[in-house]
Amino acid sequence: MSNILPVLMGSVKDVLHSINYGMYVVSSKKGDKINGQVVNTVFQITPVPVTIATSINKDNLTHEFINSSGVFTVSILSKDAPFKLIGLFGFRSGRDVDKFSQVDYGIGDNGAPYLREHAVAYLEAKVIKKEELFTHTIFIGEVIGGKMLTGGEPMTYDYYHNDIKGKTPKNAATYSGGGL
Amino acid sequence: MSNILPVLMGSVKDVLHSINYGMYVVSSKKGDKINGQVVNTVFQITPVPVTIATSINKDNLTHEFINSSGVFTVSILSKDAPFKLIGLFGFRSGRDVDKFSQVDYGIGDNGAPYLREHAVAYLEAKVIKKEELFTHTIFIGEVIGGKMLTGGEPMTYDYYHNDIKGKTPKNAATYSGGGL
Numbered sequence: 001m002s003n004i005l006p007v008l009m010g011s012v013k014d015v016l017h018s019i020n021y022g023m024y025v026v027s028s029k030k031g032d033k034i035n036g037q038v039v040n041t042v043f044q045i046t047p048v049p050v051t052i053a054t055s056i057n058k059d060n061l062t063h064e065f066i067n068s069s070g071v072f073t074v075s076i077l078s079k080d081a082p083f084k085l086i087g088l089f090g091f092r093s094g095r096d097v098d099k100f101s102q103v104d105y106g107i108g109d110n111g112a113p114y115l116r117e118h119a120v121a122y123l124e125a126k127v128i129k130k131e132e133l134f135t136h137t138i139f140i141g142e143v144i145g146g147k148m149l150t151g152g153e154p155m156t157y158d159y160y161h162n163d164i165k166g167k168t169p170k171n172a173a174t175y176s177g178g179g180l
Numbered sequence: 181m182s183n184i185l186p187v188l189m190g191s192v193k194d195v196l197h198s199i200n201y202g203m204y205v206v207s208s209k210k211g212d213k214i215n216g217q218v219v220n221t222v223f224q225i226t227p228v229p230v231t232i233a234t235s236i237n238k239d240n241l242t243h244e245f246i247n248s249s250g251v252f253t254v255s256i257l258s259k260d261a262p263f264k265l266i267g268l269f270g271f272r273s274g275r276d277v278d279k280f281s282q283v284d285y286g287i288g289d290n291g292a293p294y295l296r297e298h299a300v301a302y303l304e305a306k307v308i309k310k311e312e313l314f315t316h317t318i319f320i321g322e323v324i325g326g327k328m329l330t331g332g333e334p335m336t337y338d339y340y341h342n343d344i345k346g347k348t349p350k351n352a353a354t355y356s357g358g359g360l
Contacts, residue, residue: 022200
């Protein structure tokens with residue numbers, strides 16, 4: 001049915017913007033290396049056992065790490081997270097920079113890192129299923145732990161777009177985007 | 181790892197509440213019957229082609245309809261959606277009541293219904309994959325259409341919990357819940 005889509009794309013794009021997301025750093029490990037990236041799609045699938053899912057681009061280093069270790073951790077960004085942090089985890093690649101060396105972080109029971117700054121809370125998961133879909137993989141994880149950190153209000157994707165990205169200095173464009 | 185979870189459950193529950201969701205009516209059809217239910221997990225998986233996913237309890241009539249027809253439609257609820265509408269689609273079963281007979285709706289190109297009241301927009305999808313996970317199935321659909329309707333602000337799950345459910349009259353508890 002893909003051939004129908006181009007015609008509808010304009011209005012569909014508007015509709016897609018009406019879907020509500022949060023802002024998260026999804027992290028993992030490979031051997032003794034750790035990495036993470038900004039993701040807006042994290043969601044609970046079942047209540048018992050508690051399972052969550054996230055969609056990660058196959059080109060990303062975090063994708064490689066989750067595939068390698070079978071674990072991932074979700075740090076839920078708080079509303080006060082500065083663009084600098086989002087830029088580091090969202091617009092840089094872990095192939096070029098050791099992201100976690102620039103922030104305060106801890107290591108969870110699954111061995112993956114979580115943010116200790118600007119994170120409301122974190123969840124640790126172990127991958128139990130994955131589903132490849134074109135450019136992305138949906139990793140489904142059983143939640144094996146998690147803790148409240150700073151608490152407070154989680155950042156929404158809307159808030160990021162309207163309030164934070166709107167305030168982005170022009171030179172932030174040097175974060176060339178894409179390579180999460 | 182499920183044996184670890186009970187100990188952590190209290191804090192994990194708090195963390196799960198920090199995940200950000202919207203409020204949607206996911207609908208489908210079976211033969212000449214139509215039905216839908218409130219869902220908070222709808223999210224985009226890939227941009228090209230545009231795919232979305234939703235998680236539906238296997239016991240629900242909507243689950244049976246999506247399995248049967250291979251299509252689903254997502255109506256994105258607006259912030260002004262009254263509790264009456266959410267109660268109808270969220271706390272009643274389509275086995276007991278013809279939900280769409282009580283609202284203004286249209287039929288999309290995929291044959292499934294969409295709300296024409298209190299809906300910012302809708303998306304039509306055709307199932308291309310599904311993944312069973314314990315009590316739920318994740319239906320992954322390719323978006324084949326969609327339109328803006330009333331526009332305006334989409335309702336968030338947070339808003340529903342804090343502002344609408346908070347105002348629910350006690351007798352709404354007669355909506356005995358569960359059977360979506």
